[in-house]
Amino acid sequence: MAGGWTRDGAVQDQIDASIDDAVQEARSRLHSGNSLTHCEECGAAIPVARQKAVPGVRLCVTCQSERDDEQNITGGGINRRGSKDSQLR
Template sequence: MAGGWSRDGAEHEQMDATINDALDRVRSSLPKGESAEFCDECGNPIPEARRIAVAGVQHCIGCQTELEKEARAAELFNRRGSKDSQLR
Protein backbone atom coordinates (compact mmCIF):
# COMPACT_ATOMS: atom_id res chain seq x y z
CA MET A 1 0.00 0.00 0.00
CA ALA A 2 1.52 3.27 -1.14
CA GLY A 3 1.00 6.36 0.91
CA GLY A 4 1.65 10.06 0.62
CA TRP A 5 3.15 11.07 -2.70
CA SER A 6 4.26 7.61 -3.80
CA ARG A 7 2.30 5.61 -6.32
CA ASP A 8 1.01 2.07 -5.89
CA GLY A 9 3.76 -0.53 -6.21
CA ALA A 10 6.56 1.92 -5.40
CA GLU A 11 7.61 -0.11 -2.36
CA HIS A 12 8.19 -3.20 -4.47
CA GLU A 13 10.18 -1.24 -7.03
CA GLN A 14 12.34 0.18 -4.25
CA MET A 15 12.92 -3.28 -2.74
CA ASP A 16 13.79 -4.70 -6.17
CA ALA A 17 16.22 -1.84 -6.80
CA THR A 18 17.88 -2.41 -3.41
CA ILE A 19 18.30 -6.13 -4.11
CA ASN A 20 19.61 -5.51 -7.63
CA ASP A 21 22.12 -2.95 -6.32
CA ALA A 22 23.35 -5.44 -3.71
CA LEU A 23 23.70 -8.17 -6.33
CA ASP A 24 25.62 -5.84 -8.65
CA ARG A 25 27.95 -4.85 -5.78
CA VAL A 26 28.64 -8.50 -4.89
CA ARG A 27 29.17 -9.52 -8.52
CA SER A 28 31.64 -6.69 -9.05
CA SER A 29 33.62 -7.74 -5.97
CA LEU A 30 34.04 -11.36 -7.10
CA PRO A 31 37.65 -12.23 -7.86
CA LYS A 32 38.68 -12.33 -11.50
CA GLY A 33 41.77 -13.49 -13.33
CA GLU A 34 44.40 -15.92 -12.19
CA SER A 35 44.40 -17.29 -8.65
CA ALA A 36 47.33 -16.50 -6.38
CA GLU A 37 49.47 -19.32 -5.00
CA PHE A 38 49.99 -17.51 -1.70
CA CYS A 39 47.56 -15.49 0.42
CA ASP A 40 47.84 -11.70 0.04
CA GLU A 41 47.17 -11.21 3.77
CA CYS A 42 49.20 -13.85 5.61
CA GLY A 43 51.45 -15.30 2.89
CA ASN A 44 50.40 -18.91 3.54
CA PRO A 45 49.95 -21.17 0.51
CA ILE A 46 46.44 -21.36 -0.96
CA PRO A 47 45.44 -25.00 -1.55
CA GLU A 48 45.24 -26.01 -5.21
CA ALA A 49 41.64 -27.20 -4.81
CA ARG A 50 40.62 -23.69 -3.65
CA ARG A 51 42.52 -22.03 -6.52
CA ILE A 52 40.70 -24.26 -9.00
CA ALA A 53 37.27 -23.88 -7.37
CA VAL A 54 37.41 -20.07 -7.00
CA ALA A 55 38.90 -18.39 -10.06
CA GLY A 56 41.00 -15.36 -9.12
CA VAL A 57 41.16 -16.17 -5.41
CA GLN A 58 43.72 -14.04 -3.54
CA HIS A 59 43.21 -15.11 0.10
CA CYS A 60 43.32 -18.34 2.10
CA ILE A 61 40.09 -19.51 3.72
CA GLY A 62 41.00 -18.11 7.15
CA CYS A 63 41.84 -14.63 5.88
CA GLN A 64 38.84 -14.56 3.55
CA THR A 65 36.58 -15.44 6.48
CA GLU A 66 38.01 -12.59 8.55
CA LEU A 67 37.68 -10.12 5.66
CA GLU A 68 34.04 -11.09 5.20
CA LYS A 69 33.36 -10.68 8.94
CA GLU A 70 34.85 -7.18 8.85
CA ALA A 71 32.83 -6.27 5.76
CA ARG A 72 29.63 -7.56 7.36
CA ALA A 73 30.30 -5.52 10.50
CA ALA A 74 30.82 -2.39 8.39
CA GLU A 75 27.44 -2.59 6.63
CA LEU A 76 25.59 0.65 7.05
CA PHE A 77 22.06 -0.66 7.48
CA ASN A 78 20.14 -3.71 8.54
CA ARG A 79 18.77 -5.83 5.68
CA ARG A 80 16.69 -8.17 7.86
CA GLY A 81 13.56 -6.16 7.24
CA SER A 82 12.33 -6.03 10.82
CA LYS A 83 11.55 -2.50 11.95
CA ASP A 84 12.26 -3.51 15.54
CA SER A 85 15.75 -4.73 14.66
CA GLN A 86 16.47 -1.48 12.80
CA LEU A 87 15.63 0.59 15.85
CA ARG A 88 18.17 -1.14 18.10
Protein backbone atom coordinates in the same frame (compact mmCIF):
# COMPACT_ATOMS: atom_id res chain seq x y z
CA MET B 1 -1.90 0.25 -3.27
CA ALA B 2 0.33 3.12 -2.22
CA GLY B 3 -0.93 5.73 0.17
CA GLY B 4 -0.18 9.35 0.90
CA TRP B 5 1.94 11.15 -1.66
CA THR B 6 3.44 8.09 -3.30
CA ARG B 7 2.34 6.59 -6.57
CA ASP B 8 1.22 2.99 -6.95
CA GLY B 9 4.21 0.68 -7.15
CA ALA B 10 6.66 3.06 -5.44
CA VAL B 11 7.34 0.64 -2.61
CA GLN B 12 8.06 -2.17 -5.05
CA ASP B 13 10.39 0.13 -6.99
CA GLN B 14 12.35 0.79 -3.78
CA ILE B 15 12.56 -2.94 -3.03
CA ASP B 16 13.73 -3.66 -6.58
CA ALA B 17 16.38 -0.93 -6.36
CA SER B 18 17.67 -2.32 -3.05
CA ILE B 19 17.92 -5.81 -4.54
CA ASP B 20 19.69 -4.51 -7.66
CA ASP B 21 22.23 -2.68 -5.48
CA ALA B 22 22.89 -5.82 -3.42
CA VAL B 23 23.34 -7.95 -6.55
CA GLN B 24 25.77 -5.43 -8.08
CA GLU B 25 27.79 -5.31 -4.85
CA ALA B 26 27.95 -9.12 -4.69
CA ARG B 27 29.05 -9.34 -8.33
CA SER B 28 31.78 -6.76 -7.73
CA ARG B 29 33.24 -8.99 -5.00
CA LEU B 30 33.46 -12.06 -7.25
CA HIS B 31 36.97 -13.13 -8.14
CA SER B 32 38.18 -13.35 -11.70
CA GLY B 33 41.44 -14.05 -13.50
CA ASN B 34 44.27 -16.27 -12.35
CA SER B 35 44.42 -17.51 -8.77
CA LEU B 36 47.43 -16.69 -6.63
CA THR B 37 49.53 -19.49 -5.19
CA HIS B 38 50.14 -17.60 -1.93
CA CYS B 39 47.84 -15.34 0.11
CA GLU B 40 48.40 -11.66 -0.63
CA GLU B 41 47.84 -10.73 3.04
CA CYS B 42 49.72 -13.34 5.08
CA GLY B 43 51.80 -15.16 2.46
CA ALA B 44 50.47 -18.62 3.33
CA ALA B 45 50.21 -21.15 0.51
CA ILE B 46 46.75 -21.41 -1.05
CA PRO B 47 45.81 -25.07 -1.64
CA VAL B 48 45.42 -26.12 -5.28
CA ALA B 49 41.87 -27.32 -4.55
CA ARG B 50 40.90 -23.79 -3.43
CA GLN B 51 42.58 -22.28 -6.48
CA LYS B 52 40.47 -24.52 -8.73
CA ALA B 53 37.25 -24.04 -6.74
CA VAL B 54 37.45 -20.24 -6.60
CA PRO B 55 38.82 -18.75 -9.83
CA GLY B 56 40.93 -15.67 -9.14
CA VAL B 57 41.30 -16.39 -5.43
CA ARG B 58 43.72 -14.01 -3.73
CA LEU B 59 43.40 -14.91 -0.03
CA CYS B 60 43.80 -18.06 2.04
CA VAL B 61 40.75 -19.43 3.86
CA THR B 62 41.75 -17.83 7.18
CA CYS B 63 42.26 -14.33 5.76
CA GLN B 64 39.10 -14.58 3.65
CA SER B 65 37.09 -15.62 6.72
CA GLU B 66 38.44 -12.67 8.69
CA ARG B 67 37.58 -10.28 5.84
CA ASP B 68 34.06 -11.73 5.55
CA ASP B 69 33.54 -11.33 9.30
CA GLU B 70 34.64 -7.68 9.12
CA GLN B 71 32.25 -6.99 6.24
CA ASN B 72 29.36 -8.61 8.12
CA ILE B 73 30.00 -6.41 11.15
CA THR B 74 30.33 -3.15 9.22
CA GLY B 75 28.32 -4.17 6.15
CA GLY B 76 25.15 -2.59 4.87
CA GLY B 77 22.11 -4.58 5.84
CA ILE B 78 18.62 -3.81 4.65
CA ASN B 79 17.37 -0.43 3.54
CA ARG B 80 14.37 0.08 5.79
CA ARG B 81 13.74 3.79 5.31
CA GLY B 82 10.33 3.31 3.72
CA SER B 83 9.00 0.41 5.78
CA LYS B 84 6.25 0.82 8.34
CA ASP B 85 8.26 -1.17 10.86
CA SER B 86 11.09 1.38 10.81
CA GLN B 87 8.60 4.20 11.37
CA LEU B 88 7.31 2.52 14.52
CA ARG B 89 10.72 2.54 16.22
